[in-house]
Amino acid sequence: AQKVTQAQTEISVVEKEDVTLDCVYETRDTTYYLFWYKQPPSGELVFLIRRNSFDEQNEISGRYSWNFQKSTSSFNFTITASQVVDSAVYFCALVTTQLVFGKGTKLTVNP
Amino acid sequence: DAGVTQSPTHLIKTRGQQVTLRCSPISGHKSVSWYQQVLGQGPQFIFQYYEKEERGRGNFPDRFSARQFPNYSSELNVNALLLGDSALYLCASSSSPAGWTNTGELFFGEGSRLTVL
Numbered sequence A: 001a002q003k004v005t006q007a008q009t010e011i012s013v014v015e016k017e018d019v020t021l022d023c024v025y026e027t028r029d030t031t032y033y034l035f036w037y038k039q040p041p042s043g044e045l046v047f048l049i050r051r052n053s054f055d056e057q058n059e060i061s062g063r064y065s066w067n068f069q070k071s072t073s074s075f076n077f078t079i080t081a082s083q084v085v086d087s088a089v090y091f092c093a094l095v096t097t098q099l100v101f102g103k104g105t106k107l108t109v110n111p
Numbered sequence B: 001d002a003g004v005t006q007s008p009t010h011l012i013k014t015r016g017q018q019v020t021l022r023c024s025p026i027s028g029h030k031s032v033s034w035y036q037q038v039l040g041q042g043p044q045f046i047f048q049y050y051e052k053e054e055r056g057r058g059n060f061p062d063r064f065s066a067r068q069f070p071n072y073s074s075e076l077n078v079n080a081l082l083l084g085d086s087a088l089y090l091c092a093s094s095s096s097p098a099g100w101t102n103t104g105e106l107f108f109g110e111g112s113r114l115t116v117l
Helices: none
Strands: A003-005 A010-014 A019-021 A024-026 A033-039 A046-052 A059-061 A064-069 A074-079 A088-095 A099-101 A105-110 B005-007 B010-013 B019-024 B031-037 B044-050 B053-057 B064-068 B074-078 B087-094 B112-116
Touching: A003 A088, A003 A099, A010 A019, A019 A105, A024 A074, A033 A074, A046 A059, A046 A064, A046 A074, A074 A088, A099 B044, B005 B087, B019 B031, B019 B087, B019 B112, B031 B074, B044 B064, B044 B074, B074 B087
Parallel strands: A010 A105, B010 B112
Antiparallel strands: A003 A024, A019 A074, A033 A046, A033 A088, A059 A064, A064 A074, A088 A099, A088 A105, B005 B019, B019 B074, B031 B044, B031 B087, B044 B053, B064 B074, B087 B112
């Protein structure tokens, strides 16, 4: 069975703080993909990153960085120097034969 | 270029009624998938279509059906609505036949928010 757990339901930070969103996944497949999506209040899901199971390199994109560790089945997402515009619900997702989302983490960045 | 467009954006129905939701993919995308997002939860996969053929189906009852047209737009139909069908229905398009595994990137619309009373 495939499962994605985002243990943090809500996180609140003050602008410029760093924040890490946790994602733990479960799958028996050796080939899979992991994603992060951002969902602002408007509703659409915005693609942030994709990782396949054979690529454990961490990635940095501006203020965003991702830490993929197969040994702990985790794919954590860090926002450095958070901004108010980062406020949204963030979803981690896993794909083998189907796309399975976690329940999301609501991030609120206060000015 | 226009993104994924969905209609209607909001609608209210009563139990037992039927609803049709529409989705137009990004130009050139041949794959469309549908997701149900209940308040406070992550989206759940309902269907995926590619070139008018169903390529995947999630764990939803037969009251849910979908189809894809020659222009790659899609409709999701839900019959005999239940209160529990109240949700945001998201459509996503992709250029990949698998919908996600090749290019990995799905482009989502803003959704249709269905309220069943």
